[in-house]
Amino acid sequence: MNQFETEAMLSTHYQDHNADAIIPPIYLSTNFERAPDGTYPKGYGYIRENTPNRAHLEDCLKVLEHGELALAFSSGQAATAAIFQSLGPGDHIILPDQVYYGTPGLLTEIYASWGLSYSQVDMSDLAAVRSAINERTRLIWMETPSNPLLKIVDIAAIAEIAKEKGLLSICDNTWATPVLQQPLSLGCDVVMHATTKYMGGHSDVLGGALVFGKADAYALKIQRIQRLMGMVPAPFDCWLVIRGIKTLAMRVKAQTQHAKALVEFLQTHPRVEKVHYPGLKTHLGHEIALRQMSDFGALLSVQIQGEREEAFEVVNKLKIFRRATSLGGVESLIEHRKSVEGPLSPSPENLLRISAGLENPVDLINDLSQALS
Numbered sequence: 503m504n505q506f507e508t509e510a511m512l513s514t515h516y517q518d519h520n521a522d523a524i525i526p527p528i529y530l531s532t533n534f535e536r537a538p539d540g541t542y543p544k545g546y547g548y549i550r551e552n553t554p555n556r557a558h559l560e561d562c563l564k565v566l567e568h569g570e571l572a573l574a575f576s577s578g579q580a581a582t583a584a585i586f587q588s589l590g591p592g593d594h595i596i597l598p599d600q601v602y603y604g605t606p607g608l609l610t611e612i613y614a615s616w617g618l619s620y621s622q623v624d625m626s627d628l629a630a631v632r633s634a635i636n637e638r639t640r641l642i643w644m645e646t647p648s649n650p651l652l653k654i655v656d657i658a659a660i661a662e663i664a665k666e667k668g669l670l671s672i673c674d675n676t677w678a679t680p681v682l683q684q685p686l687s688l689g690c691d692v693v694m695h696a697t698t699k700y701m702g703g704h705s706d707v708l709g710g711a712l713v714f715g716k717a718d719a720y721a722l723k724i725q726r727i728q729r730l731m732g733m734v735p736a737p738f739d740c741w742l743v744i745r746g747i748k749t750l751a752m753r754v755k756a757q758t759q760h761a762k763a764l765v766e767f768l769q770t771h772p773r774v775e776k777v778h779y780p781g782l783k784t785h786l787g788h789e790i791a792l793r794q795m796s797d798f799g800a801l802l803s804v805q806i807q808g809e810r811e812e813a814f815e816v817v818n819k820l821k822i823f824r825r826a827t828s829l830g831g832v833e834s835l836i837e838h839r840k841s842v843e844g845p846l847s848p849s850p851e852n853l854l855r856i857s858a859g860l861e862n863p864v865d866l867i868n869d870l871s872q873a874l875s
């Protein structure tokens with residue numbers, strides 16, 4: 503077995519029988535011709551069911567997360583919705599207290615009328631997770647590190663509870679990426695990704711993914727939901743994510759080093775109240791992160807001394823960081839999280855979230871330094 507970087511690169515290779523091209527062609531065709539006997543010898547009939555660029559991306563995702571089956575979606579939210587769609591009226595879900603806002607968003611705005619309910623619990627408290635389980639609970643959803651306080655969930659411990667109670671365990675692995683954390687190997691049943699973020703890596707494609715540890719009846723049920731409901735990405739979007747996967751490991755490693763340099767600088771700055779980063783020994787989830795991640799990632803949050811106004815002042819003085827939401831691209835981004843999440847958001851008013859990019863960290867630190875002066 504090769505190392506991760508090599509396996510990732512090999513997965514992106516494509517055998518082009520037409521021109522021996524190194525980079526895969528993009529198949530825009532919506533339909534494929536039958537053989538004289540009425541069959542589809544290459545396995546493709548109609549684009550919504552299956553198409554070469556999507557099948558290729560799904561093969562890559564399967565390799566990256568060491569799963570038996572992978573499904574590519576039109577967005578991270580579509581991947582999450584496919585999971586919720588597999589449940590029935592009356593079913594109950596457990597979410598972490600801190601989770602991507604769109605996850606409970608789907609449950610409150612869409613699936614409440616479908617009869618799904620959910621509880622949010624602090625997953626660092628395993629007893630709280632156990633007591634949140636009722637007879638209608640079907641799945642436990644994890645997201646680690648979390649947005650925006652980078653809380654850490656013990657994936658193996660939660661997956662163990664799920665297994666014991668006969669529940670499905672799912673981990674949103676968007677932030678860590680398989681470069682730093684592989685939930686299936688920690689006992690989780692399903693991994694979810696917004697490929698919009700680090701997988702694509704260049705802030706130019708929307709996509710999602712689910713990778714299943716077992717290609718069982720449940721995985722095939724989700725595949726029917728993906729195909730029958732048309733929750734699928736376009737061929738060009740698949741092609742872009744595959745291109746991103748070629749540099750995923752190197753980007754994530756370099757961006758993580760840059761984030762660490764920023765953390766080190768910010769931590770001792772007199773205008774900084776607090777830095778949230780799982781690599782810090784003082785971070786509540788540090789010990790667990792050390793155990794389940796190979797490194798701590800390229801995202802951090804910082805609380806500026808003061809209130810909303812002081813936080814905005816810092817953001818607006820920056821020259822290299824772009825003021826934008828989202829994360830995982832090659833450019834450094836900063837955002838006032840509370841403004842994005844709205845008035846109900848638990849994010850502190852003085853909190854800024856940073857997605858470290860590939861610029862030289864010396865320049866990033868200088869930029870932060872002048873903005874904080």
Ligand SMILES: *Cc1c(COP(=O)(O)O)cnc(C)c1O
Pocket residue numbers: 577578579580602604645649674676677695696697698699708709710
């Ligand atoms: C962005 C994001 C999502 C949603 O993905 P979309 O592609 O925007 O639908 C889900 N989870 C996390 C952690 C994210 O960062």
